[in-house]
Amino acid sequence: MKSINKFVKVAEQSGIRHISDFTDDLTDIIQLTVGEIDLPTPENTKQAGIEAIKNNYTKYTSNRGAENLRKTIANFTAAHYGMEFDWRSEIIVTVGASEGIDLALRTLCNIRDEVVIAAPAYPAYVSSTIITGAKPVFVDTTKTNFKMTADTLEAVITPQTKAVILNYPNNPTGTILKHAELAALAKVIIEHDLYVITDDVYDLIVYDDSGQAQSIVTLPNMRERTIVLNGVSKSHSMTGWRIGYVLAPVKIIDQMFKVHQTNVGTATSISQAAAIAALERDADNPQKLVKIFKERKELVTAALDEMGLAYVEPQGAFYIFVNINNLKLSSWEFSIKLIQDYKLAVVPGSAFSADGYIRISYAADKKILAEAMKRLEKAVNDLKIIADS
Ligand SMILES: Cc1ncc(COP(=O)(O)O)c(C=O)c1O
Known part of the structure; x- marks a missing residue:
């Protein structure tokens, strides 16, 4: 064979x-x-899913995600990131953040490109990178308090480096990057003209009084090169509903959309209805x-x-x-x-x-x-x- x-x-x-x-x-x-x-x-979210079924909200939605969910995400992220993302053109609803990881990497990477990943790392970053034909390049963070630093990043950059994946709060260590640490990384990323995939799925589960971890997308000149991955799986105990979302500039997201449309068409309508309630009525x-x-x-x-x-x-x-x-x-x-x-x-x-x-x-x-x-x-x-x- x-x-x-x-x-x-x-x-x-x-x-x-x-x-x-x-x-x-x-x-x-x-x-x-x-x-x-x-x-x-949470209860309101479950009820919204039940109502969706009762009301026969069981057909394809717009492929980028139901309009009302994208509007809800735009409102949520305006408060959350302090940045406006256009619901029509800068948001795609995905099948969990997992789909976002795959979409981002398949859209950005050519064969033999290199993707920088902090180790320890969430396993899907590695397998998704390998599946695109690109090469995962690890930054060992065990000696830098489990944080990728400007120096450890700079040390692994080559002409083949295409993107850096950041995930803070981190799975598996729970570490967070402070503003100055993000700024130092952003400087290196801009200098080397790299893309960033920031997986922010845990950004509302933080133990200091700030209530949320800062994302690198909010730093000056980062938005144009950053793909944000987020979702409701972790923030709302919704792992089985499979709803995530991607925020990215039009130039990148239009290409990601082709991969999304080809693969999944659209995320589940019922779960999208529930996600609206999660981000509105169960926002706390x-x-x-x-x-x-x-x-x-x-x-x-x-x-x-x-x-x-x-x-x-x-x-x-x-x-x-x-x-x-x-x-x-x-x-x-x-x-x-x-x-x-x-x-x-x-x-x-x-x-x-x-x-x-x-x-x-x-x-x-x-x-x-x-x-x-x-x-x-x-x-x-x-x-x-x-x-x-
Ligand atoms: C860092 C990180 N990203 C993404 C995911 C996947 O999230 P989802 O269930 O929304 O696909 C997980 C799940 O454990 C995770 O830990």
């Missing part, structure tokens, strides 16, 4: 899914793996989540302190990236051991292109988290004895 596409062949399946698939048949396992909020979609949902997540984060960090495990203090999102280097096992080996011997599932750092760490998602009830920490502590104590002997 003839060979299949070589780029698809070398791209890997998500390691996050890989580990959670591993646990499907096990009972009594605590799953802190997939980046999904345990709480339900992220603040509600933050209150809950703050307590959960404190529970987990206190337990990790007790165990003597180092971690990056999360400033946003709902993950904690824990250093397990002292345990003398690879992150994959440790994660499998945790599942098999302690009935706890977390994601190995290797899934994020960073071994020596595990990612714990604390989007789970406090009782479950407390039991999970007990299991982790037992594993760590048992392994420390082995490592020390």
Whole structure:
């Protein structure tokens, strides 16, 4: 048989899914793996979806997204980013932010272009880049507080560099970039005439008083070279509804639209109706989540302190990236051991292109988290004895 596409062949399946698939048949396992909020979609949003079905709002919408949703997104982003995006020409509603990642990369990249990605990284950035035939180039952020810096970015730029992907608040570390850090990156990006894909899906889940993380798109002269990815999956517990959106300049988004139209036509009409309610009537949902997540984060960090495990203090999102280097096992080996011997599932750092760490998602009830920490502590104590002997 003839060979299949070589780029698809070398791209890997998500390691996050890989580990959670591993646990499907096990009972009594605590799953802190997939980046999904345990709480339900807010009530007004659910009702809007139900009403949409009852009212037969079940046909194709405009391919760029239902007009009323794009207008809602334009209003929301005007307040949120402090920038006007034209609902007619600068917004596409996507099937989750996941589609946005693919659209952005396929629109920008030619074969052998290079895309700069901070490692640890959300796995889809890597596989989506590889599928386009471009090359992921990693910036190791483990020695710079898990932040891409102007210097570490500059060091990897070559004539082939096409784009940089930024994701702050970050999955898996929860780090955020301050204004000065974004400005330093923007300077390098402009000097080298690069595009930026900024994945802002966690930007309303932040733990300081600001209520949101700043996006690089808001910096001077960045808008023309930036594709913003955002959505309601994380801010509104809507991972299954599959609604995201892209904000980009007309010159770029018109090209992205061709990819979107070819692939999905349009996002689901019912989910689009629900997303309007999410961004209007349930607009305060992220603040509600933050209150809950703050307590959960404190529970987990206190337990990790007790165990003597180092971690990056999360400033946003709902993950904690824990250093397990002292345990003398690879992150994959440790994660499998945790599942098999302690009935706890977390994601190995290797899934994020960073071994020596595990990612714990604390989007789970406090009782479950407390039991999970007990299991982790037992594993760590048992392994420390082995490592020390
Ligand atoms: C950084 C990041 N971007 C994008 C996504 C995908 O979001 P969606 O469910 O909207 O496709 C995730 C999901 O975990 C994520 O963590």
